[in-house]
Amino acid sequence: MNLAGRDIRYHLGRFLLTGLGIGLLLATVMAMGGIYRGMVEDALSMIRGAGADLWVVQxxxxxxxxxxxxxxxxxxxxxxxxxxxxxxxxxxxxxxxxxxxxxxxxxxxxxxxxxxxxxxxxxxxxxxxxxxxxxxxxxxxxxxxxxxxxxxxxxxxxxxxxxxxxxxxxxxxxxxxxxxxxxxxxxxKGSEAIRNERARLEADLSGRGPGGPDAASVAPLVQNxxxxxxxxxxxxxxxxxxxxxxxxxxxxxYRAMTGAEQEEVLTRSVIERARQQILLFRVTLLAVSTVIIALIIYTMTMEKTRDIATLKVIGAPDRTIATLILQESLGLGLLGFLLGWALIGQTYEFFPRRVAIEPVDQYVLLGIVVGICALASLLGIRRALSVDPTTALGGGAQ
Structure with a gap:
């Protein structure tokens, strides 16, 4: 008998709404990662599109x-x-x-x-x-x-x-x-700027005395x-x-840079701060998701206090009870992940910037979500294992 499945069906509405909320958070995490990858692809497309092996710069x-x-x-x-x-x-x-x-x-x-x-x-x-x-x-x-x-x-x-x-x-x-x-x-330069430049040159050269170049001959060099x-x-x-x-x-x-060096300048220097900001935002959203899952699982565990006590009375081992809590937590996280993946898959084309969704990023995020769910379930498992079996008979600690 799958106790986690029965409990989820009993609280299906709340479970789905919570999964949707987590899915929205994870969709934002996916979008942030896609935006960063899109920034890198945009930057590299301009360099690679130039078709150069070397860049000679100042x-x-x-x-x-x-x-x-x-x-x-x-x-x-x-x-x-x-x-x-x-x-x-x-x-x-x-x-x-x-x-x-x-x-x-x-x-x-x-x-x-x-x-x-x-x-x-x-x-x-x-x-x-x-x-x-x-x-x-x-x-x-x-x-x-x-x-x-x-x-x-x-x-x-x-x-x-x-x-x-x-x-x-x-x-x-x-x-x-x-x-x-x-x-x-x-x-x-514009006409006004050119006139001002010539006036400045004439003023500077007039103080040098005869024999020096005149402003008319120097101006074309300055305005090159x-x-x-x-x-x-x-x-x-x-x-x-x-x-x-x-x-x-x-x-x-002059300095001669390879295409790889130019790519590194863009990815490590020009968009590095944006990468750090996006990374911080993703970590914050994942932390929020962890807290939400932990609170929901703990609340659901509190509501099942008498049911858990009954399981203990009939001899259910602690491993069975812990598995119940862990399965519910994993189910909540996986539901949120699937909803988030479906949402970002349908909306990424409408973002004003390129959002590059890579499968490898999604698999890594899935692993992180599984770890988050396991971590978030610890609070509920601890509470479940501390339930007094006498609660099933109407007494004991709640």
Missing amino acids: KGTAGPFAEVSRVPEDLYRAIRAVSGVRDASPVAFQSVQLRQGERRLRVQLIGARGGALGMPPAVAAGRPIGAARHEMIADLRADLALGSQVSIGRLRFTVVGLTDGLVSSSGDPVVHVSLMDAQEIQFL THLANAVLVALEPWADKDEVAARIQRWNH
Whole structure:
């Protein structure tokens, strides 16, 4: 006779409602884990989509995703001459606000030469960028139709292609434009700023006396836009990444990072704080679930005091009583887990950020839930084993 099953059927309504509450908590735990995995996948999709073996960035920096990095645009010519390099291309990265009528959208802007490293290897719809200026490829998450007109700063673009699944570590959709457009957006100052810069130069140079350069000749150098945030490098199949990276750093005085190092920068530095926050939130929710299960099992045990005493009177061993409490606790936890899994499986697509649900994460969580249920049942088991058998006869301790 399964005593736990009979008791659950007797209190079925409360058991199901409690399981639903635990399921909601566990669904949130699953969502938090999926959001973190989604953040990692989003971040890595941008790096892997670039198709680069090495990232050459400003010396002393960790690359454009972690801090400001600026290198000369024509650096790629020197890098192409390095043994083992198949191709090199300058790219620019910037987080900007895109405008479409009254709509405002935050996007990750990538500027690269047409058909070169940095551009998406394929488009889901439309075509690659063919013109030198004012064309854009946007990710589907930007919700921009082919042929639509959008503005960034002073420039206006036509969406000619769409990609699928390219987003930044912060969840912003990625848009690709030509390198010239990206340089103008990021490095070219506005008219008022240029006038102020020239006035400052004239004031500084006027105090140096005759013989020095005039402001007109120096201003173009200060307002130079022929810059990039990194140079992407593709290697020959036979080339060794570490050797080529060391050669670039030695002869060109820049930092060369492998794709794996860039991925580590994103996962260990850029989104590390978010990972810690999500982990703390998950631990808190699991602790709350443990307390809820323990309280429910203890309450159900208290209500069965006379029944447990009767079992003791008829000679039921303590192991049978402990198994009854443990089975009810495990049943409650497993019901909550199944309800939570079903809920997150039906709703994860509606989250504003990518939620990557991995089976291995669910199996680990299932093991944790089983452990939590076993731990939570200890309080009820302790109470059940302390019941006086005389309670069944109407006396004894309650």
